[in-house]
Amino acid sequence: MNSQPKPRPETVIRPMDESDWPQWVEIDQEAFVEDYSPARVERFKALMEFDRMLGAYDGDRLVGSTVGLSLTMTLPGGPRPVCGVSAVCVIPSHRRRGILSRLMRTQLESLHEGGEPVALLYASEGAIYGRFGYGRAVDNLFFRIPTRGARLADHAPSDPSLRLRVVRPAAARGDLEKVFESVLPSRPGLYRRSPAMWDAILADDEKSRRGRSSLRCVVAEDDAGPRGYVLFRAKAGVTDHDLPDGELRVSDLFGLDPAAYALLWRHVLERDLVARVFAPSRPVDDPLMHLLTEPRLLNAGWLDDMWARVVDVDRALPYRAYSAPVDVVIDVTDTFCPWNAGRWRLSADASGATCHRTNDPADIELPVSVLGAAYLGGRALGSYEAAGIIRETRPGAIRALSAAMSWETRPWGGLIF
Numbered sequence: 001m002n003s004q005p006k007p008r009p010e011t012v013i014r015p016m017d018e019s020d021w022p023q024w025v026e027i028d029q030e031a032f033v034e035d036y037s038p039a040r041v042e043r044f045k046a047l048m049e050f051d052r053m054l055g056a057y058d059g060d061r062l063v064g065s066t067v068g069l070s071l072t073m074t075l076p077g078g079p080r081p082v083c084g085v086s087a088v089c090v091i092p093s094h095r096r097r098g099i100l101s102r103l104m105r106t107q108l109e110s111l112h113e114g115g116e117p118v119a120l121l122y123a124s125e126g127a128i129y130g131r132f133g134y135g136r137a138v139d140n141l142f143f144r145i146p147t148r149g150a151r152l153a154d155h156a157p158s159d160p161s162l163r164l165r166v167v168r169p170a171a172a173r174g175d176l177e178k179v180f181e182s183v184l185p186s187r188p189g190l191y192r193r194s195p196a197m198w199d200a201i202l203a204d205d206e207k208s209r210r211g212r213s214s215l216r217c218v219v220a221e222d223d224a225g226p227r228g229y230v231l232f233r234a235k236a237g238v239t240d241h242d243l244p245d246g247e248l249r250v251s252d253l254f255g256l257d258p259a260a261y262a263l264l265w266r267h268v269l270e271r272d273l274v275a276r277v278f279a280p281s282r283p284v285d286d287p288l289m290h291l292l293t294e295p296r297l298l299n300a301g302w303l304d305d306m307w308a309r310v311v312d313v314d315r316a317l318p319y320r321a322y323s324a325p326v327d328v329v330i331d332v333t334d335t336f337c338p339w340n341a342g343r344w345r346l347s348a349d350a351s352g353a354t355c356h357r358t359n360d361p362a363d364i365e366l367p368v369s370v371l372g373a374a375y376l377g378g379r380a381l382g383s384y385e386a387a388g389i390i391r392e393t394r395p396g397a398i399r400a401l402s403a404a405m406s407w408e409t410r411p412w413g414g415l416i417f
C-alpha cells in the first residue's frame with residue numbers, strides 16, 4: 001500500500017464569483033486581523049467590481065483575491081481611465097506560497113490584453129509590490145499641528161465675500177461633490193469619487209468614528225455657491241490642569257481658490273478647545289506650508305501614498321503629457337512583465353508623445369518600477385541614479401527625461417481605495 005501523502009492540488013486563479021462574497025469577507029477579515037461591521041461590509045461590496053475580481057481557489061474554497069477598479073484619475077495632462085488595484089488578500093493559512101504573485105501576474109496579463117495601461121494601488125506594507133514592478137509614485141505628508149502659536153501669516157489671502165457654514169456632512173454632500181469634481185483635474189493622483197465612495201467617506205457609524213466624534217463638516221461659500229470644504233472628527237480632552245487638549249483630525253480639505261483654502265485652515269486651527277490638528281495625509285506641496293507664520297509647527301512626517309505600475313510601456317508613456325520636449329531611448333528591465341523588456345524610443349513635445357520599439361543604442365537603462373515611480377510626475381530621476389538604480393549612457397539623458405516627466409503640481413491621491 002502506498003503511504004505517500006497525496007500532493008496538494010494547486011491553487012487555481014480564476015475570476016471570482018460574486019456568490020463567494022461571504023467567503024471573501026471572512027478571508028479579508030482574517031488577512032487584515034480586523035472585524036468589519038455589517039455596514040462596512042455593505043460599503044465594501046458597493047465598491048467592488050465583481051467582473052474585474054480575481055479569486056485564488058483551493059478546491060471550492062476562496063483563499064485569496066484582488067480586484068481592478070475602473071478609476072478615472074488625473075494624470076499629467078488630465079483625467080484618464082486607470083486600473084485601481086484593491087481587495088488584495090491571502091488567507092494566513094496559505095500565505096507565502098506564491099498566491100499573491102500569481103494573482104498579480106494574472107491581473108497584469110489581463111490588463112496587457114486589453115485593460116488600462118497603468119495600474120495603481122495603496123500598499124498595506126511598503127515591501128510588497130516592488131517585486132511586481134510597482135514603483136513608489138506618490139508621497140504624502142502628515143501634519144500634527146499644535147494650535148497654540150499656529151497662525152496664518154499676514155499675506156494669507158482673504159475674501160470678504162466668503163463665509164463659513166457648519167453643516168451635517170450628509171446634508172452638504174452635493175456641495176462636497178461639486179467642489180471635489182472641480183478640484184479633480186488640478187492635481188495628478190486625484191481620482192473621481194463614485195457615489196459608493198462618497199457613501200464610504202461620509203459613513204458615520206460607531207466603528208468609522210474609532211473613538212472620535214461624529215463626522216463634522218464646514219463649507220466655505222459665497223453667494224454663488226460652495227468654494228471649499230473641510231471634513232473632520234474630533235477627540236475632546238483636557239489636561240490634568242483642565243486646559244483644552246482636544247484633537248481635530250482632518251480627513252478632507254479642499255478649496256477652489258487660495259482665499260477659500262486659507263479660510264478653511266484658519267477655521268480648523270482656531271477652533272476653540274482644540275490643542276492639536278492632525279492631518280494624516282496631505283500633498284507634499286500643500287500650500288499650508290507657505291501660509292503659517294511658523295512652518296515648523298506643521299511637525300510634518302512623510303509616508304508613501306500610491307504605487308504605480310506601467311502595464312505596457314508603449315501604451316502608458318504616450319498616455320500622459322510631458323512638461324518639456326524629450327527624445328530618449330530607454331532600455332527597460334521587466335522580469336515580471338517580459339513584454340516590456342528592451343529598448344524603446346520615447347519622443348514627446350507639446351503636441352503629444354510616441355513610444356516605439358527601437359534597435360538604437362540606449363540612452364538610459366532602468367527597471368520598469370522607476371517608470372511607474374515617475375509616472376505621475378512626482379519623482380526626480382537623478383535620485384535613482386544616485387542610488388545606483390538607473391544609469392545613463394548619454395550624458396544629460398536622465399536630466400532630460402526627469403524634466404519631461406516631472407509635473408508642476410505634485411501628485412497625491414488623498415484617499416485609499
Ligand SMILES: CC(C)(COP(=O)(O)OP(=O)(O)OC[C@H]1O[C@@H](n2cnc3c(N)ncnc32)[C@H](O)[C@@H]1OP(=O)(O)O)[C@@H](O)C(=O)NCCC(=O)NCCS
Binds near residue numbers: 088091098101125127
Ligand atoms: C501581503 C499578502 C497579500 C501576501 O500574499 P502571499 O500569497 O503570502 O504572497 P506571495 O507568497 O506571493 O509572496 C511573494 C513574495 O513577496 C514576499 N512578500 C509577501 N508579502 C510580504 C510582506 N508583507 N512583506 C514583505 N515581503 C512580502 C514573499 O516573501 C515572497 O518573496 P519571495 O518571492 O522572495 O519568496 C498576504 O500576506 C496578506 O494578505 N497580508 C495581509 C493583508 C495585506 O496586507 N494585503 C495587501 C493589501 S495592499
